[in-house]
Amino acid sequence: MENQKQLFRYESLASELETKIKNGTYRAGEKLPSIREFHHHLSLSISTIYKAYIELEAMGLIEARPKSGYYVSPPQTIMRKPAFIKRSSMPKKVDLSSVAQSIHNAISNPDILPLGGSVISPELFPHKHFSRIIKGITANEMKTLMGYAPTGGTYQLRRQIAIRTVGIFGEIDADDVVITNGCMEALTLSLQAVVKSGDTIAIESPTFFTILRLLEELGVYVVEVPTDPRYGVDPEELEKVIAKNEIKACVFMPNFQNPLGALMPDSSKKRIVEMLNQKEIPIIEDDIYAELYFGKKRPSTLKKYDAKGLVLSCSSFSKTLAPGLRIGWILADERFRQRIQKLKSVVSISTSNLDQFVLARFLESGGYDRHLRTLRKALHHQVISMACSIQKHFPYNTRLAIPEGGTFLWVGLPGGIDGLTVFEKAMENNIAVLPGVACSASEHYKSYLRINCGYPFLERMEEGIATLGRIIRNSIC
């Protein structure tokens, strides 16, 4: 009873504060009363107030600043949302310009401000824990690790990955997991398993550069499905696309889509999978950002609604733990699993035994969830800080929405300013951003930028955004 009463108190406080933030009593950027102040004023226990603050933080309404206290986050509605461009395309082969490739090369340069790529700062990963694991490997274990791992991955790692799918992916056990060299090999093998050169596939519009490059290599035709910047692929638009075209597969990122940050509601996920299941169209789901949610729970997946074994769900640890350990996976039903394993055995035989061992041992140690909580908080803070900074420095009619997870901000430039010009001028100032043209085979995103929030928001970030703001303002004149 006591426990229930306490719960009620923190929830009640959180709810009251939520209202006051939303109606403007507390405004963006303002400091909230300290826990101690509230404790004295309201005679609530320290822990009750602390829990209420944690709750509000999880909702993205307030943020903790180290050694300073809690501040109101910028409201998510100051700027206009990015536009939802409802134009689908005719099937065409991907033919990326040399501009796109040079953009990609440029943003990978480590000497410039990393707002262009999709890397998360290594500072945010638990290297000390991994270092302890490495040092604990015995000579006998090392002997085993120097030999080939099974083609589909070690049982230890497959089991750990299967354990984490409970409630999110439907019924998955260790046998449904195929370990790959990161998420890109997972996507490559999945695509090769279901389509061949000349087939037509449906992708999100906009999408990310590397998948476009992969589709270009595979020689497939693509149709870009209009994708809402907040809610992802629109089921109605998809329905039109599959009615008009003979689609052989879809590649979708339902959770915190790259570059939009869009989160597909469960209703859309369900509807899309049912629609594609009915037409026997395979879906390749890229779920790599899903663990980076800012809300209360991990979003569900397309795979969860898959009744026919037609969803191949791909992911990796590259956004949450260790991109340098090249470990990704595919969750695949029997229907395609054998074909995928055969492909894997041909193109790379198996995945690093050492990397698999180190990751399995980390997961077994139970430190992953704790690490993820810290990581999500840091990324949420970085995203909010970046958005604040953009609101401060970019013209007022910039378009921007704060995503519910992931590391990207999708920024619409005012007055049709050319993102490529901004990119070029930014590069002259040693700042990398990704222009929208690199995110689509169509021309719809010329006036957009993708900004990566994977690094801690330090002073040089603020300076970089201020410089970008000046470049954009000067482009208007």
Next chain:
Amino acid sequence: MENQKQLFRYESLASELETKIKNGTYRAGEKLPSIREFHHHLSLSISTIYKAYIELEAMGLIEARPKSGYYVSPPQTIMRKPAFIKRSSMPKKVDLSSVAQSIHNAISNPDILPLGGSVISPELFPHKHFSRIIKGITANEMKTLMGYAPTGGTYQLRRQIAIRTVGIFGEIDADDVVITNGCMEALTLSLQAVVKSGDTIAIESPTFFTILRLLEELGVYVVEVPTDPRYGVDPEELEKVIAKNEIKACVFMPNFQNPLGALMPDSSKKRIVEMLNQKEIPIIEDDIYAELYFGKKRPSTLKKYDAKGLVLSCSSFSKTLAPGLRIGWILADERFRQRIQKLKSVVSISTSNLDQFVLARFLESGGYDRHLRTLRKALHHQVISMACSIQKHFPYNTRLAIPEGGTFLWVGLPGGIDGLTVFEKAMENNIAVLPGVACSASEHYKSYLRINCGYPFLERMEEGIATLGRIIRNSIC
């Protein structure tokens, strides 16, 4: 002077013993006088006799048996050599039977006698040294290793690989090296860089299963070039093939070819590269077995004779150090390097940073050459022992040649016995061998087996070969 005289003495002794072995004074399997006996009889120093024995061992004429002494190796001419089948094929797409795939699955079963696969026993790899390296990784190094490695590989590892190419590959520096997930990814990327679906390529006949599978996936047409069981691809046969077909690339394994064990003479290497250079045809060289020579020096490569940057030389550490650490590489001139790096950045982004670090540090430590000497000696001993055992247990008109390196024996069965039947009966006895049908898209090798000598020749090997011998004899009746 003293030193020169000593050299002369051991060389003279070695030469005398060589003659006596070759003319049958000492016969296969016989024990040679111990070093101590010779020391007393001939008043030669222990070290002189020892050096002579090492020399003879390197020539493959004698072998050391632990705690027993030196024995004469089986002469290489007791059995007839495998036949050189001089029939080239019309271009056709690879269409491997389900039989071939099930063979491949069966021989990968770890519970059966491993004479079928191409794995080298982990016992033969320096796991203690690797264990020390792993334990020496600092937390700070681990932090770096958790981040992405550069797409083409770390400079440290590329440099170590470049160092080892001196005198063998022509001018190669660290920039010419692209690190991959093992040799199969190296071959995959190299092929994707130079051919597309529908192109025709020339391959060796016979060749190995996984490259056939890869070519099947790539949808290319293949022409099989007659390949001599001892001297590899025949330049004259190749000339006919390229005159008759529009060949877009060749895939050759000049050193200790899988499955033949053939070693292409330098003259053939030179002639083949000059011929293909002239026609602007790229060569993908698979050099994975080259370090496993039994003779005095590492054989040279096709890349060495390449004047036009048309040879892509692929290899890995999977046969010499640690297959489980998935590290391979391509030596590629500027001509194709950018294309290969782009492909790599798409299909797997980069290679495991941890695996690269561990291997670079091992190579820097200087222990590799010492390890290779031990490994070569062990493999040579295993190959000789296996050949001896085959001579003892198989019918006298079996075909067999002892290769100058690598781990395979290519065995021609007498009387046109079907290798697939032998394979099936062997599997019933928990023995894996590779039937020749899995080594070609043609039907020429039905009566051949490939036998892997990658594991120490223990009693169960002898028993396995005896069982195989019985199966073969029973098949004749």
